[in-house]
Amino acid sequence: MPPASFFILSCVLFSLGGLAFLIKRDLITQFMAIEIMLNGANLALVAAAKLWGSLAGQVLVFFVITVAAAEAAVGLAIILLIYRQKKNIRSEEINQLKG
């Protein structure tokens, strides 16, 4: 399997995640779109680890996954707070800094 095919797939996944982030209207789905973009980048890193024969790429992906778990916990807690205050999670209605 040529490594370029994995890179192209990761680019397509990243772009589709960005597209989903731009056109979706609720915070939870936008957050999922960010996770897709992270996964596209992870695929590129693992493919690069294979291409250069270095384990550093896989170690980096391991750290990205663990930090993504922490990020998901904090991000979802923030979404929950926004829902308690505004009773919805539409991203266009969150237009002020003061809570």
Added chain:
Amino acid sequence: MAEKMAVFLFFLFAVVSLAAVIGMIFSRHQAHNALLLAVAFTALGGLFALLNAPFIAAVQIIIYAGAIMVLFIFVIMMVDLRQPLPAAKKRWVYWLGAGLMIVVLTELIFVLRSLPSGSHTAEPDFGSPRALGQILFTKYLYAFEITSILIVAALVGALYLARRREKD
């Protein structure tokens, strides 16, 4: 034979993950989105396994398709919007997003042309959990420990943010 199998598996996982992500773009129901995302993450785990990364594949399926998606499902359950969200009123937002992402995709593919051709000849235990564990606990030990502190801090922060206030 093994090479043919790898090509078949690559196209299987690639088509499944892309179809799940595209289905997520068109679906307007959050629980369906979460389910499709779990499918996409599992397929990506298969792709990692194809790339000599069995440990990363296992971590991907356990943490992403397992733990993170359970978090998403819990929050969807607590938010409880009852009806799916209405579509955006402005059509041009879709076209603007699609145009921007096509530009990004062309840029990314253009950058890919500078990749070296030909794969590195890897040693037989490349990417095995043993090799990964050895490098993780020697060369990257500081990063590993700092990540554990980060996760504890994030969990405490999430608990603090999501707690119920007594007064209001």
